[in-house]
Amino acid sequence: xxxxxxxxxxxxxxxxxxxxxxxxxxxxxxxxxxxxxxxxxxxxxxxxxxxxxxxxxxxxxxxxxxxxxxxxxxxxxxxxxxxxxxxxxxxxxxxxxxxxxxxxxxxxxxxxxxxx
Amino acid sequence: xxxxxxxxxxxxxxxxxxxxxxxxxxxxxxxxxxxxxxxxxxxxxxxxxxxxxxxxxxxxxxxxxxxxxxxxxxxxxxxxxxxxxxxxxxxxxxxxxxxxxxxxxxxxxxxxxx
Numbered sequence: 001x002x003x004x005x006x007x008x009x010x011x012x013x014x015x016x017x018x019x020x021x022x023x024x025x026x027x028x029x030x031x032x033x034x035x036x037x038x039x040x041x042x043x044x045x046x047x048x049x050x051x052x053x054x055x056x057x058x059x060x061x062x063x064x065x066x067x068x069x070x071x072x073x074x075x076x077x078x079x080x081x082x083x084x085x086x087x088x089x090x091x092x093x094x095x096x097x098x099x100x101x102x103x104x105x106x107x108x109x110x111x112x113x114x115x116x
Numbered sequence: 117x118x119x120x121x122x123x124x125x126x127x128x129x130x131x132x133x134x135x136x137x138x139x140x141x142x143x144x145x146x147x148x149x150x151x152x153x154x155x156x157x158x159x160x161x162x163x164x165x166x167x168x169x170x171x172x173x174x175x176x177x178x179x180x181x182x183x184x185x186x187x188x189x190x191x192x193x194x195x196x197x198x199x200x201x202x203x204x205x206x207x208x209x210x211x212x213x214x215x216x217x218x219x220x221x222x223x224x225x226x227x228x229x230x
Contacts, residue, residue: 044221046220092159
């Protein structure tokens with residue numbers, strides 16, 4: 001079964017410090033991994049994705065994520081957090097194996113809180 | 117939220133009533149999706165459409181119906197059979213329905229039961 005785990009419901013970081021939001025996954029076939037951000041009462045905004053190639057993926061707003069195949073992880077990182085980064089972050093995965101049509105699987109989300 | 121619009125922003129449903137949520141995109145995307153978001157549960161796929169005049173059930177299709185008569189439109193009807201409809205509903209689209217394609221989301225509709 002395909003699944004995504006975001007082990008932390010909330011991450012608290014001081015402004016200027018590095019941040020990490022964790023994600024692990026399980027899929028059939030090759031994994032295609034995505035990070036989205038959601039501000040209150042808004043839709044999801046795409047941040048970045050891993051398809052193939054370089055394990056370090058750079059995305060919008062200074063975010064990056066590292067794909068680790070052996071640990072089946074795709075953690076989101078940013079070197080220096082901003083108060084405006086405070087939001088809900090979703091990891092999502094889709095495999096290219098059988099039964100994956102239409103099926104982007106989302107984690108439950110991690111609330112990031114950046115304090116001044 | 118790009119070229120995807122959802123209306124209304126808030127919708128109130130009375131018991132036994134069917135309601136329809138609108139989703140329109142001007143991105144010329146073939147694939148469209150409906151998700152339901154509940155607090156602490158992430159997003160769950162309700163229905164998706166890979167092309168006009170075709171759609172497939174997702175993980176939680178019971179109590180919902182859709183149509184795809186035009187490429188740019190994918191309305192979702194929440195029927196009276198859906199006993200717990202209160203949620204945030206998100207529409208998304210992608211160029212085609214492939215694993216590597218990014219899905220882009222609309223601003224959402226919040227459905228509340230009176």
